[in-house]
Amino acid sequence: MVTLADVARHAGVSSSTVSYVLSGKRSISTPTRQRIEKAITDLGYHPNAGARALAGKRSHIIALVVPLHTEVYVPTMMEIAISVTVTARQYGYDVLLITNDEGPEGVRRVAASGLADGVILMDVRLDDDRLPALRAQGTPAALIGIPDDPSGLACVDHDFAAAGALCVDHLADLGHRDLAFVGYPPRVYQRHAGYAERTLNGFRRRAEQRGLRVLHRPCEGTYESTAGTLARILADRPGTTGFVVQNEGAVGPLLSLLRTTGRTVPEDASVVAICPDQLAEQYAPRLTAVTGPRKELGQVAVEQVLARIDAAAAGGAAPDDALLLLAPDLVVRESTAPAPRRVTTTEEPST
C-alpha cells in the first residue's frame, strides 16, 4: 500500500504539502505541485478512505435507502438510484445502498457511525417513521417523495398533481367528457404513498375545473383484477371514453380488455398512461404518456444532500427546507384521439 508519506518522500517534500496539493486548501507553487502529481501517478497512490474519513470528519459517502417492496416500478427506481450514484461521483462521493428492512435503525446506524455524511430516502411515506430519526440526529438528508410534514427537510419529487392535471387537459382538449382513473392497488393509497394521492388530487381538481366527470378505481394490476375494474367502470359510467392509468401492471391488460370488449384504441377510447416512456413505447398502440424526469430527480436529490452536508460542516444554521417539484411532460403517441361522437347520452356532465 502506497501512503501519503511515500508520495512525499518520493517527491522530496513533507507529507502535509502533498495533502494540500490533494485538497487544494493552500496554494502550492507550480513546480512542487507538478513534482507531487508525478509522484502520485508514478506510485499509483490512492488516498486511504478510512484515514481520510477519520482525519477529515467526512466519509464522502451518502447513503441511499431503497424500498424492498415491489409495488413501485422497479426500473424507474433503478434509474433514479443510478442517477444518484453517477451524480454523487461527480462530486467525489460514493453511494451506500441501504435496504429498508433495517427500518429507521438503518438510517441511524449509518449516520451515527459516520459511515455516511448524508442520506437520500426513496419511497417516502406521508407518515414516514424514518424522519424522526433524521431530525433528531440532524442528519443531512434529501427525500425523494413528500411526507406529511416536510419542514426542515429537503424534498424532491415529480409534480404528480401536475401530471394528473396534464392528463385531464389532454383528454379534455380532445373532447372527452367522462374520464376514468385506473390507479394503484388499494394498499398503496392506504399506506399513504404521497405520489398516488397527489396525482389523484391534481386529476380531480383539474377535471372539476374543466367540468369533466371522473371515476377513480384502484386496481391490483393483474389481468383478472383489471378486467373487474374495467367492467365496473363501464357499468357505472358507460359513456367513459378517456382512461388515465397510473399502474404499470394494468396497462397491458386494459388495452387487451378494451379491444376484446369491442372498443378500439384510440378511435373508441383514449388511454393516457402515467408511466416511463420506455414502457409507453412497448405497447400497441404506443401510449400517450406523462412522465417525470427521473435522472434529474436523482441529481437534484444529491445536490440537496451535499448542500446540507456542506452547511453542517461549515457550522451553519439549519438550512431552509426545500420542496422541489419537477415538472412532468406529456408525450402524445397513438393511444389518444378526439372523443367519438356520442351515441347514447344518459345525462349531461355537470359544469
Add this chain to the structure above:
Amino acid sequence: MVTLADVARHAGVSSSTVSYVLSGKRSISTPTRQRIEKAITDLGYHPNAGARALAGKRSHIIALVVPLHTEVYVPTMMEIAISVTVTARQYGYDVLLITNDEGPEGVRRVAASGLADGVILMDVRLDDDRLPALRAQGTPAALIGIPDDPSGLACVDHDFAAAGALCVDHLADLGHRDLAFVGYPPRVYQRHAGYAERTLNGFRRRAEQRGLRVLHRPCEGTYESTAGTLARILADRPGTTGFVVQNEGAVGPLLSLLRTTGRTVPEDASVVAICPDQLAEQYAPRLTAVTGPRKELGQVAVEQVLARIDAAAAGGAAPDDALLLLAPDLVVRESTAPAPRRVTTTEEPST
C-alpha cells in the same frame, strides 16, 4: 459524538477492554462485559466507521458493480442487488453501489483506497475488462456471470445451459419436434454476454440429443421486430410448434402475434419463457417458464467474497477458484401443451 473512550470512562474500564467486548477477540469476565454493554446502550454509542477501518484494516464494505445499460431485465438485477445488500448486512457488511461508467478504474479506485474490502461484479462479459484490474490487485471478488477465463476467480451464475436444456426436454416430452428460440437482440450476443450464449448452447445440445430441429432468432423485443422474427420463423420452418423465449420484451408481442396469425396457445403452439416467475404470471395465458434462483445468487456471491476477504486477511494463499452454477426450475403453467397432430410434414427431423 460518543467515542470508545467515553464508554470506557462511563464503565470504569480502559478503552481496550471495551474494544475487546465489541470484537470478542479476548475473553472478558461477565460482570465487566455487562457493565460495558450497559454503558454502550446508555450512551447510544456507535463505533466510528472511519476509525474502525483505519485501525482494523477492514472497511466492512463490499462494492457492488451494476451495469448501466438496460438490456438486462432490471427487476431481476434489482432483486439480486437487494439480496446482496441484505445478506451482506447479516455478516456485518454494507454495500457500496458502483456504476459501470467508471469502467475498470472504478474497481481499482474502490479497492486501492480501501473503501471496499471486496467486490461483486454483475453483468460480467466473457472478455470483461475489469478482470485484469481485479487479478492484478488481488482484490477479493465474486462475479455474477462467467467470463472466458474464470481461473482464480469466484463465479456464480444461473446454470443457463441447464435452463436451455430444460426447455427442450419439456417441449420434447410434449411431442414437439420443431422448436424456435427467440433470443436477445443481436448486440447481446455480439458483446458476448455469457448467459445468452450458454442458454443457446444448452438448448442446441439437448435438442440435438433428442433429435429435434431448432431455429435461433435474435430479436430486439419491440412489437415490430418480434413480428418480423415470427414471420421469418414461420417462413423458414412452417411446422414450428414449440417456442422458447429468452427476451422479456418479446414475450408479450409474441403471444399477441401468435394469436393474430390464428394460432392459439397452447393448443397450436407451446411457449416456454426463460424469465422471472413474476413476469410469467402476468401474461394470458400464464407462461410455463424456467427461472433461476435470484436471491440465492446474491447470497452465494456475498459468501464467496467474504470467504476471500477472510482468506486474504489471514494471509492465506489465493483460494481455489469456484464456479458455482445454480440449478434452474421449470414451472408448468398454461402456455404449453402436447404438440398438435402434424398436418403437413415436409421433411423428417434428423435423428
Add this chain to the structure above:
DNA sequence: GGTGAGCGTCGACGCGCTTCGATGTGCGAA
C-alpha cells in the same frame, strides 16, 4: 538597505479505533 506582507512549506498533533505485550489476580499442583 531595511521593513512588512504574503506566499510556500514544514513539523507535530490528533481523529477513534485495534492490537500487542505486559501486568495483575486467582487458582491448582507440586
Add this chain to the structure above:
DNA sequence: TTCGCACATCGAAGCGCGTCGACGCTCACC
C-alpha cells in the same frame, strides 16, 4: 507454602490523513 499458568485487564503504539501554527523566503515599497 511456593511456583506456574490461566484468565482478565491495562497502557501505549500506531493506522494514514487533515489541519493548525510556525517559519523562512521573496519581493515591493519606503
